[in-house]
Amino acid sequence: xxxxxxxxxxxxxxxxxxxxxxxxxxxxxxxxxxxxxxxxxxxxxxxxxxxxxxxxxxxxxxxxxxxxxxxxxxxxxxxxxxxxxxxxxxxxxxxxxxxxxxxxxxxxxxxxxxxxxxxxxxxxxxxxxxxxxxxxxxxxxxxxxxxxxxxxxxxxxxxxxxxxxxxxxxxxxxxxxxxxxxxxxxxxxxxxxxxxxxxxxxxxxxxxxxxxxxxxxxxxxxxxxxxxxxxxx
Amino acid sequence: xxxxxxxxxxxxxxxxxxxxxxxxxxxxxxxxxxxxxxxxxxxxxxxxxxxxxxxxxxxxxxxxxxxxxxxxxxxxxxxxxxxxxxxxxxxxxxxxxxxxxxxxxxxxxxxxxxxxxxxxxxxxxxxxxxxxxxxxxxxxxxxxxxxxxxxxxxxxxxxxxxxxxxxxxxxxxxxxxxxxxxxxxxxxxxxxxxxxxxxxxxxxxxxxxxxxxxxxxxxxxxxxxxxxxxxxxxxxxxxxxxxxxxxxxxxxxxxxxxxxxxxxxxxxxxxxxxxxxxxxxxxxxxxxxxxxxxxxxxxxxxxxxxxxxxxxxxxxxxxxxxxxxxxxxxx
Numbered sequence: 001x002x003x004x005x006x007x008x009x010x011x012x013x014x015x016x017x018x019x020x021x022x023x024x025x026x027x028x029x030x031x032x033x034x035x036x037x038x039x040x041x042x043x044x045x046x047x048x049x050x051x052x053x054x055x056x057x058x059x060x061x062x063x064x065x066x067x068x069x070x071x072x073x074x075x076x077x078x079x080x081x082x083x084x085x086x087x088x089x090x091x092x093x094x095x096x097x098x099x100x101x102x103x104x105x106x107x108x109x110x111x112x113x114x115x116x117x118x119x120x121x122x123x124x125x126x127x128x129x130x131x132x133x134x135x136x137x138x139x140x141x142x143x144x145x146x147x148x149x150x151x152x153x154x155x156x157x158x159x160x161x162x163x164x165x166x167x168x169x170x171x172x173x174x175x176x177x178x179x180x181x182x183x184x185x186x187x188x189x190x191x192x193x194x195x196x197x198x199x200x201x202x203x204x205x206x207x208x209x210x211x212x213x214x215x216x217x218x219x220x221x222x223x224x225x226x227x228x229x230x231x232x233x
Numbered sequence: 234x235x236x237x238x239x240x241x242x243x244x245x246x247x248x249x250x251x252x253x254x255x256x257x258x259x260x261x262x263x264x265x266x267x268x269x270x271x272x273x274x275x276x277x278x279x280x281x282x283x284x285x286x287x288x289x290x291x292x293x294x295x296x297x298x299x300x301x302x303x304x305x306x307x308x309x310x311x312x313x314x315x316x317x318x319x320x321x322x323x324x325x326x327x328x329x330x331x332x333x334x335x336x337x338x339x340x341x342x343x344x345x346x347x348x349x350x351x352x353x354x355x356x357x358x359x360x361x362x363x364x365x366x367x368x369x370x371x372x373x374x375x376x377x378x379x380x381x382x383x384x385x386x387x388x389x390x391x392x393x394x395x396x397x398x399x400x401x402x403x404x405x406x407x408x409x410x411x412x413x414x415x416x417x418x419x420x421x422x423x424x425x426x427x428x429x430x431x432x433x434x435x436x437x438x439x440x441x442x443x444x445x446x447x448x449x450x451x452x453x454x455x456x457x458x459x460x461x462x463x464x465x466x467x468x469x470x471x472x473x474x475x476x477x478x479x480x481x482x483x484x485x486x487x488x489x490x491x492x493x494x495x496x497x498x499x500x501x502x503x504x505x506x507x508x509x510x511x512x513x514x515x516x517x518x519x520x521x522x523x524x525x526x527x528x529x530x531x532x533x534x535x536x537x538x539x540x541x542x543x544x545x546x547x548x549x550x551x552x553x554x555x556x557x558x559x560x561x562x563x564x
Contacts, residue, residue: 055534060534061321061322061333062317062318062321062322062332062529062530063322063332063385063527063529064533064534065527065534066385066527068534123534123535124538126537126538131522131524134522135522139517139522140520140521141520142520193520194520199429199430199431199501199502200330200430202428
């Protein structure tokens with residue numbers, strides 16, 4: 001699928017076609033992908049393992065809950081950025097195999113996002129649902145947008161299996177998964193507002209620049225595509 | 234002023250959970266034996282230490298010892314926060330905005346020699362040398378609760394004396410309605426000043442009656458030793474019924490003024506940080522609730538937060554200062 005302007009998920013069978021059986025991994029050239037996936041999976045788990053290790057060795061600092069909240073939040077953002085980098089990397093390098101890692105990376109973004117949310121409602125708020133509800137419904141706007149980002153990630157995670165791609169049909173699946181752009185924007189806004197009260201925007205600015213760059217390339221390509229399309233007319 | 238001890242002590246902490254004195258002093262003896270006490274001797278030679286009763290159940294940070302008599306009227310029975318947490322988890326933006334920055338970077342601060350200028354509406358404006366300030370009144374140890382506006386709290390054995398002792402010496406005029414505290418702003422000593430996080434120097438203030446309140450402590454030490462740089466060496470304020478940022482650190486100027494001072498946080502975000510900033514569980518910060526707080530070092534990650542007390546539990550002592558004021562408006 002080298003010339004396809006929009007990027008369907010890796011190994012996405014065209015809607016209505018018979019299932020491709022690439023997943024069996026018979027082609028030797030693809031075997032390294034399977035191994036690399038194991039490596040990527042292990043590396044993506046390291047932030048969690050680090051937290052567990054720190055927890056058992058009393059290295060989470062004076063305010064462990066704050067440490068865990070920040071760590072899981074940071075890694076959600078990092079995973080989101082890496083996931084969003086897949087498409088530009090594929091286009092710039094011309095290698096389609098980048099796409100083979102996207103689903104796993106996206107699921108890790110969701111995984112750390114879920115840990116981040118769980119840290120908030122469990123360790124921070126201690127299931128004080130009334131207070132949580134107030135936060136989420138606008139008392140603390142930065143939590144409102146953070147929560148919205150998390151909620152938007154849920155359907156994306158749920159529709160990540162191949163079976164769901166087939167069931168939805170490539171086009172609808174793809175349209176749904178464009179929500180990742182909104183997730184990224186909301187996540188940045190969440191981090192930005194959290195820090196804004198203290199005028200301490202250096203860190204969120206870095207993530208904002210990265211996300212703006214990643215979304216900007218897409219916008220650039222989309223504009224160019226639209227121009228060529230209208231130019232042909 | 235009523236000194237209702239039962240309200241000063243945290244009712245939820247049994248006295249039995251406090252480190253027994255023998256244990257703490259035993260640890261100090263070990264430090265002395267191992268030679269870390271030498272810096273304390275150095276401090277004594279410099280004249281930091283007036284002779285007196287040894288204070289504090291001091292676990293020690295290796296800094297010069299500062300002796301003081303424990304003032305039991307101002308001792309809460311909540312378990313003091315571990316000295317490691319008190320000295321490594323700090324907000325002191327002059328050294329960076331991360332809470333680990335102050336302990337990491339405050340080594341560049343030179344707390345001696347040090348002078349504090351008393352200015353403004355006073356009959357006796359004067360520049361005090363640190364040693365003169367230290368000798369101005371007997372040093373007391375007081376264990377105060379410390380509540381940060383961010384929703385965490387500590388219990389800290391401070392050393393100092395009531396600011397009122399100094400105020401009486403300098404004799405404010407009738408025009409003095411407020412006291413303004415100014416923190417050092419020397420880019421050579423404070424790397425955080427290169428970031429315009431706040432407008433420097435850091436400025437805080439109290440109303441005159443608040444400043445005269447016996448709980449307002451001009452502070453020179455903690456845990457039996459001189460203040461570590463990251464905690465506001467060599468002299469800071471401790472105003473325990475207000476959020477922590479009201480207590481200016483590394484003070485170089487105390488001005489008596491007629492108008493309410495424009496304080497740093499109030500200036501940076503007036504809708505978030507009012508002038509009074511009394512600890513108040515009923516007045517939320519615009520971005521988070523103030524109803525609860527996390528006591529640093531208490532339990533593990535699965536320990537729920539504790540309820541925040543009005544005026545940080547010092548209501549019996551200070552509530553009268555705000556009679557007739559709408560604390561939602563004057564937050």
